[in-house]
Amino acid sequence: MASGQFTREEALLCQGCRHGCHVMLYADTKSRLWGRTPIRHIILMQMRYDGLLGFPGGLVDPKKETLEEGLSRELLEEVGVALPIYEEDHVVANYAPASCSKSLLMAHFYVKKLEEEQIREVERAAASTAADHGQEVLGMVRVPIHTMRTGAGLSYFLSHTFIGNARSQLVHTLLRLNMVTPEELHKALTHSLKEHTRTAEDLKATLTMIETKRDQY
Ligand code: APR
Ligand code: MG
Numbered sequence: 001m002a003s004g005q006f007t008r009e010e011a012l013l014c015q016g017c018r019h020g021c022h023v024m025l026y027a028d029t030k031s032r033l034w035g036r037t038p039i040r041h042i043i044l045m046q047m048r049y050d051g052l053l054g055f056p057g058g059l060v061d062p063k064k065e066t067l068e069e070g071l072s073r074e075l076l077e078e079v080g081v082a083l084p085i086y087e088e089d090h091v092v093a094n095y096a097p098a099s100c101s102k103s104l105l106m107a108h109f110y111v112k113k114l115e116e117e118q119i120r121e122v123e124r125a126a127a128s129t130a131a132d133h134g135q136e137v138l139g140m141v142r143v144p145i146h147t148m149r150t151g152a153g154l155s156y157f158l159s160h161t162f163i164g165n166a167r168s169q170l171v172h173t174l175l176r177l178n179m180v181t182p183e184e185l186h187k188a189l190t191h192s193l194k195e196h197t198r199t200a201e202d203l204k205a206t207l208t209m210i211e212t213k214r215d216q217y
Pocket of ligand 2: 057078
């Protein structure tokens with residue numbers, strides 16, 4: 001595999017690594033936004049307890065369970081359905097950035113295709129029966145992969161803040177599964193960067209406003 005990328009087997013050889021397993025669940029759909037813009041794919045991510053966007057999943061101890069059993073267990077906690085995950089669903093493993101963990105963390109990424117009705121069932125369970133709802137998981141979100149005339153859509157979604165490798169896992173998967181073209185992605189990321197600059201200015205202005213009004217609160 002490319003440098004910095006590991007297969008499932010290579011990653012499991014890592015001495016002293018902890019292992020985290022996360023999965024992108026998705027389904028094809030014929031539905032359209034406002035009856036016009038094709039949605040094409042329903043892709044699930046989640047708003048995490050730390051305010052970051054990420055994929056469902058979590059820490060797995062390979063001495064106690066297989067990576068896939070552990071990921072299924074995490075899915076039961078986080079989305080309320082113990083979806084079976086197989087070795088074939090494993091896409092890649094990378095070291096997680098140091099900001100994610102004090103010790104060395106191997107981040108395994110899986111992709112699993114479901115039927116549209118199964119995805120809807122996951123969304124319902126995640127908001128009702130999932131043990132982690134409102135705690136570690138604040139809500140599931142769908143990824144808008146369309147780009148509107150104004151540039152809105154995927155670009156704004158990508159300008160949010162993501163946990164670990166989640167943003168690059170998302171964009172690589174969008175390309176690998178031909179969900180967006182390289183040109184669309186390039187345009188969206190360019191727009192995201194511009195939006196990021198505007199957001200930084202907005203944050204600075206908000207901070208200044210709060211500092212000047214500190215005595216009033
Ligand atoms: N890429 C790389 N690393 C990731 C990704 C990703 N896409 N998603 C999560 N991580 C990291 C997290 O930063 C964390 O260190 O993997 C580790 C496990 O992921 P979580 O989903 O956060 O773990 P989970 O088992 O669901 O939660 C367990 O983690 O932070 C603690 O106290 C918190 O109880 C919680 C515990
Ligand atoms: Mg988790």
